[in-house]
Amino acid sequence: xxxxxxxxxxxxxxxxxxxxxxxxxxxxxxxxxxxxxxxxxxxxxxxxxxxxxxxxxxxxxxxxxxxxxxxxxxxxxxxxxxxxxxxxxxxxxxxxxxxxxxxxxxxxxxxxxxxxxxxxxxxxxxxxxxxxxxxxxxxxxxxxxxxxxxxxxxxxxxxxxxxxxxxxxxxxxxxxxxxxxxxxxxxxxxxxxxxxxxxxxxxxxxxxxxxxxxxxxxxxxxxxxxxxxxxxxxxxxxxxxxxxxxxxxxxxxxxxxxx
Numbered sequence: 001x002x003x004x005x006x007x008x009x010x011x012x013x014x015x016x017x018x019x020x021x022x023x024x025x026x027x028x029x030x031x032x033x034x035x036x037x038x039x040x041x042x043x044x045x046x047x048x049x050x051x052x053x054x055x056x057x058x059x060x061x062x063x064x065x066x067x068x069x070x071x072x073x074x075x076x077x078x079x080x081x082x083x084x085x086x087x088x089x090x091x092x093x094x095x096x097x098x099x100x101x102x103x104x105x106x107x108x109x110x111x112x113x114x115x116x117x118x119x120x121x122x123x124x125x126x127x128x129x130x131x132x133x134x135x136x137x138x139x140x141x142x143x144x145x146x147x148x149x150x151x152x153x154x155x156x157x158x159x160x161x162x163x164x165x166x167x168x169x170x171x172x173x174x175x176x177x178x179x180x181x182x183x184x185x186x187x188x189x190x191x192x193x194x195x196x197x198x199x200x201x202x203x204x205x206x207x208x209x210x211x212x213x214x215x216x217x218x219x220x221x222x223x224x225x226x227x228x229x230x231x232x233x234x235x236x237x238x239x240x241x242x243x244x245x246x247x248x249x250x251x252x253x254x255x256x257x258x259x
Contacts, residue, residue, distance in 0.1 A: 003027075004034035005056070006042075012049040012199045013192065014042055021057025024107050026065040029072050029082060032089045035115075039092040046258045049199040051096060052191050053119055054103040060128070061112025066137075083142065086111065090144055093118035094214060097207040099198050103187035104128050104179075109167065117148035117178075120210070123191045124170045124179045131167035151217060153177045202244060203258035204235040 005017040016038050018025040027035070042048050055061050064086070073079040093100060093115065102108075102116035105125035113132055116122050124130075132149075134141040141149075141162055149158050157176045161168075173179040183190040198206070208231050215224040235241060240256045247254035 002034045003031045004038055006038045008048075009052075009192070011047055013052065013195075014045070014048045014050070015052045015054065015188065016042070017054050017056050018061050019056045020065075021055075021059070023065055023067075024059040024062035025055040025057070025112070026062040027111065028065040028068050029085060031065075032085045036085075036089040036092040039089075039096050043092075043095070043097045046203070048098055049203060049258075050195050051098055051100045052103050052188060053093070053100060053115065054188055055106070055112075059106030060102065060104040060108040061115055062107045063110025063112045087142075087144055090114060090118050090148075097210070098203065099195065099206060099210070101191040101195060103191040105187055109133065111145075113178075114145045114148060117145075117152060121180045121191075121194065122178065123181050123183060123187050123194055124173065125187045125190075126170050126182055126184050128170045128173070129167045130170075130173045130178055131165065132161055133165040133167075135163060135165040147218070200253070200256070202235075202240050202254075202256045204231070204238055204240055208232060208235060 003018065003020045005019045007015050007017070009015050016035070018027065018031065018035070020026060020028075020031060039051070042051050073082045099121070100119040101121045101123055102119040103123055104116055105128050108116050108124070108128055108130050110132055113130055132141055146158070146162075149161065153161065153176045170179060170182045174182045181190065181194060208228070211224065211228055211231060212221075215221045215228065239259055240254075243256060244254045
């Protein structure tokens with residue numbers, strides 16, 4: 001049985017839940033793999049317009065499950081393979097075609113914090129705890145993870161987070177840019193509300209914007225130019241483009257299908 005639950009809240013909104021509450025949703029190797037598989041599957045689903053990532057049992061994710069390190073990361077070779085699986089998971093979430101929102105409560109720590117940063121937005125319940133305690137474990141937070149952290153919080157805050165390894169509350173996380181919105185109640189409901197009109201807008205437009213912005217942020221714009229230009233061509237030749245212009249002329253809400 002998978003520790004990752006995938007469900008459709010509506011025909012257009014999918015919820016991916018890390019379901020290891022006994023471990024505060026710390027991910028073992030199988031969970032990292034299943035998360036990547038879930039997001040890769042959703043990226044190809046035209047019906048899905050928004051993906052929410054959350055955790056079961058009152059916590060988002062406490063990072064990697066250290067209890068399996070003695071076997072899964074027993075030496076440099078197995079450690080490298082383990083990091084490759086985590087990297088593939090992060091990439092699957094970042095490269096998701098649809099908008100993604102992390103709905104956070106409880107612990108959002110270490111690799112769990114990276115999972116949240118891979119999403120486009122982060123909505124957190126008051127009282128959640130954020131941190132990257134790598135310095136307390138003699139672990140170096142990876143290049144991919146630091147690239148996610150730096151543009152969100154800035155250089156000084158990133159150093160403070162990594163050097164101190166301390167946990168901060170939702171209010172402080174929001175102040176430094178790690179969280180987009182602090183809420184008092186259910187973060188999933190708040191994420192749906194935050195998404196607002198996203199689910200009704202043109203999927204090809206959002207996919208194109210996400211690809212361009214992500215490529216700029218990762219320094220991959222030249223490498224992805226051909227893919228971007230192809231997506232722009234597809235959008236201009238799509239039924240959605242014709243529907244959008246027609247709806248604008250007729251002063252009505254367009255009905256997009258993602259093609």
